[in-house]
Amino acid sequence: MRLQGDPVQADGEPADRPCLINIWIEGKFVEPGPVAPKSFRLAGGGGQHHHDVFFCEACGTTLWSRYHIVPGDCLFVRAGTLDTPEAVKPDVHIYTRSKLPWLMLPEGVPAFQTGYKIDEVWSPESRERLRRNRAGQA
Numbered sequence: 001m002r003l004q005g006d007p008v009q010a011d012g013e014p015a016d017r018p019c020l021i022n023i024w025i026e027g028k029f030v031e032p033g034p035v036a037p038k039s040f041r042l043a044g045g046g047g048q049h050h051h052d053v054f055f056c057e058a059c060g061t062t063l064w065s066r067y068h069i070v071p072g073d074c075l076f077v078r079a080g081t082l083d084t085p086e087a088v089k090p091d092v093h094i095y096t097r098s099k100l101p102w103l104m105l106p107e108g109v110p111a112f113q114t115g116y117k118i119d120e121v122w123s124p125e126s127r128e129r130l131r132r133n134r135a136g137q138a
């Protein structure tokens with residue numbers, strides 16, 4: 001799988017295996033591999049905020065998620081499934097409260113015990129991309 005554009009944002013989640021990197025990116029920039037992805041739907045809390053999980057039909061690997069609470073067509077791509085996963089580094093680390101103690105996070109990269117507010121963390125350029133995507137101008 002490849003990205004045809006730069007990520008809007010890359011969130012590292014060091015609590016998850018042991019560091020999942022979720023890339024926010026517009027769906028138009030995501031080029032799946034040779035096998036067409038399949039999806040299933042996970043229910044969210046209170047029957048709302050469900051999301052669709054897309055996976056490789058050949059090997060079962062999760063590729064990306066689409067959260068319906070997020071307006072626009074942004075996908076949350078698992079960086080580890082890219083052809084060149086080393087090309088993406090986390091802009092921030094989130095949910096560090098669940099981080100395993102032996103995992104050392106790099107100096108100089110913002111880290112949050114839980115999530116964060118986009119307006120306080122994202123660059124003006126990334127916020128503008130999200131605004132345009134929500135407005136259907138992506």
Ligand SMILES: [Zn+2]
Pocket residue numbers: 035056057058059060061
């Ligand atoms: Zn596969």
